[in-house]
Amino acid sequence: MIRYILQRLAGMIVVMFLVVTIVFVIVRVTPGDPAAVMLGPDATAQDIADLRSRLGLDRTLVVQYLFYIGQLLKGDLGQSIFLNIPVGTALLQRAEPTFFLTIFSLLIASAIALPIGIYAAYRRGSLIDQAATTLAMLAASIPSFWLGLILMQFFAVRLNLFPVSGYGGPGSSFGERMYHLMLPAVALGLVSSALILRFTRASMLDVLGDDYIRTARAKGMVERKVVLKHALKNALIPILTVLGLTAAVLVSGAVVTETVFGLPGIGNLVVSAVLRRDYPVIQGALLVIAALYVLINFAIDMLYLLVDPRVRY
Incomplete structure (x- = not known):
């Protein structure tokens, strides 16, 4: 190992x-x-x-x-040409909105996709399964920025339930800042849930037809235990893979969403740097995003060792 x-x-x-x-x-x-x-x-x-x-x-x-x-x-990402501060400092100043937006979006996507995908696989061919597959294809085809604009128009402008844009003022509390992230997180989470749902359903379908699942049922084991303990545990590797890839995609894909909602995150910083030709900021941001991709993939590989002992061999 x-x-x-x-x-x-x-x-x-x-x-x-x-x-x-x-x-x-x-x-x-x-x-x-x-x-x-x-x-x-x-x-x-x-x-x-x-x-x-x-x-x-x-x-x-x-x-x-x-x-x-x-x-x-030397651990130095360079000096921003326009901001006149170290690139590392500029990225750290913008990291909080992007970090929490990614976490919230992934939680929303997982909360939607995992239970629906598992249940759709269990009820294969049923009306629920067909509806889940159709909704997943529909969600995958919707651009996150367009969905964000729709949510903004309905929940922020018409119903006035959420702020239209921004991340709160300088003295805003943590709760108020998270409140500003709700709409963009829902927009990203709904779109990202499509891929997770389809992978979860496909992975569970592969496992539910195996011999050991039929053996567990033949022994009289409770159906819920068969699905959640035996089937889900053995279907986790593809699910963990898609969760890790989704988290990495959310970090890099937040550029457009942050711009739409006016969030002062890394994505917004990258857009400004591209327009200004601020080479050090562009290089530093892309390097950090690539490092996150690599680290997330490495963490997923390490989780494989815990989930499936066969990987160790």
């Missing part, structure tokens, strides 16, 4: 190195000059050249890349 963990860690390092390289090249070849954007349309060519020299943008790509790798090895 130790060898397996070491192999996974080595693979994570390789993946992160490739992500760093690809992101660095992409943001550099994208049209747009951050020095020109920062100085505005009235700046002279000399002013732009001086600022590029001060920011180190006049160096060759190889020199910039080696300098960036050296910064990363």
